[in-house]
Amino acid sequence: MHGLNLMTCNPEKMDLDDAYKKNLKNEYKRVLFWAKRHKDFNKGDIEKRIEYIYKKDPMFIYNKGSDIVKKFYKLYGEVRSEFHKIKGFTHFKLIKGIVLLAEVDAEHDIYDLLLNFYIKRFPEFVICIKKNNKIYFGTGKKDIKFRFARYKDKFYTIDYNDFENLIKYIEYNVDKMIDLGKFKEEYWRKYYDSQYIKARKNIKLAKSILPKKYKNKIDLDFEFEKLELETKGTSQKKITDFLD
Numbered sequence: 001m002h003g004l005n006l007m008t009c010n011p012e013k014m015d016l017d018d019a020y021k022k023n024l025k026n027e028y029k030r031v032l033f034w035a036k037r038h039k040d041f042n043k044g045d046i047e048k049r050i051e052y053i054y055k056k057d058p059m060f061i062y063n064k065g066s067d068i069v070k071k072f073y074k075l076y077g078e079v080r081s082e083f084h085k086i087k088g089f090t091h092f093k094l095i096k097g098i099v100l101l102a103e104v105d106a107e108h109d110i111y112d113l114l115l116n117f118y119i120k121r122f123p124e125f126v127i128c129i130k131k132n133n134k135i136y137f138g139t140g141k142k143d144i145k146f147r148f149a150r151y152k153d154k155f156y157t158i159d160y161n162d163f164e165n166l167i168k169y170i171e172y173n174v175d176k177m178i179d180l181g182k183f184k185e186e187y188w189r190k191y192y193d194s195q196y197i198k199a200r201k202n203i204k205l206a207k208s209i210l211p212k213k214y215k216n217k218i219d220l221d222f223e224f225e226k227l228e229l230e231t232k233g234t235s236q237k238k239i240t241d242f243l244d
Helices: 011-035 043-056 058-062 067-089 111-121 160-173 187-194 203-209 221-232
Strands: 093-095 099-103 126-131 134-139 150-152 155-159
Touching: 011 043, 011 058, 011 067, 043 058, 043 067, 067 111, 111 126, 111 134, 111 155, 126 160, 134 160, 155 160, 203 221
Parallel strands: 099 126
Antiparallel strands: 093 099, 126 134, 134 155, 150 155
């Protein structure tokens, strides 16, 4: 009895071990998916070191006391944070009733993720994201192909100089344009203002949600203009200010 290996004789224990190993592998793949997109991921042979340690001991993924694991999760967190911030604050300009264009200057390699998100959200539009002199674009529409553009990772790429030609091509090849009625771009500004509740104003929270570093990554002029106006009317209160 004493020589019996319970690990190999207990089916429930085996299932638990297999499930745990699967969880370790999924966690590793999940963190790696985001960390690899970081602009500094290839510095210092991080990928090779992480892969080597993981193969020797998959449990390392939970050892956040290790410097390399902390670095791994730091890269992961910074990429995810940028993706979710930009995803939430990106403004699109409507062109010809079917093209949505936004200018985004992301630090990390997240353009395919942004496109994929917006294509699923607005499948009947052609989503275009401009970075420097490049346009990354794609659509959920099945009735149009872009054979002239470079296709990779489920999206297309063209030079910004060819953007006007892209618009003309879309106009010519799309059978039915989207009827947006009397839609105007300033409608969202009115909606933005309508959500303001003066009694719940919290400048500190607003600044933490809208960090200045994103001002140059995406078009946030309107939000910062509103924040600045509200900040001017806010001063530090002392306890005596509330006493008669």
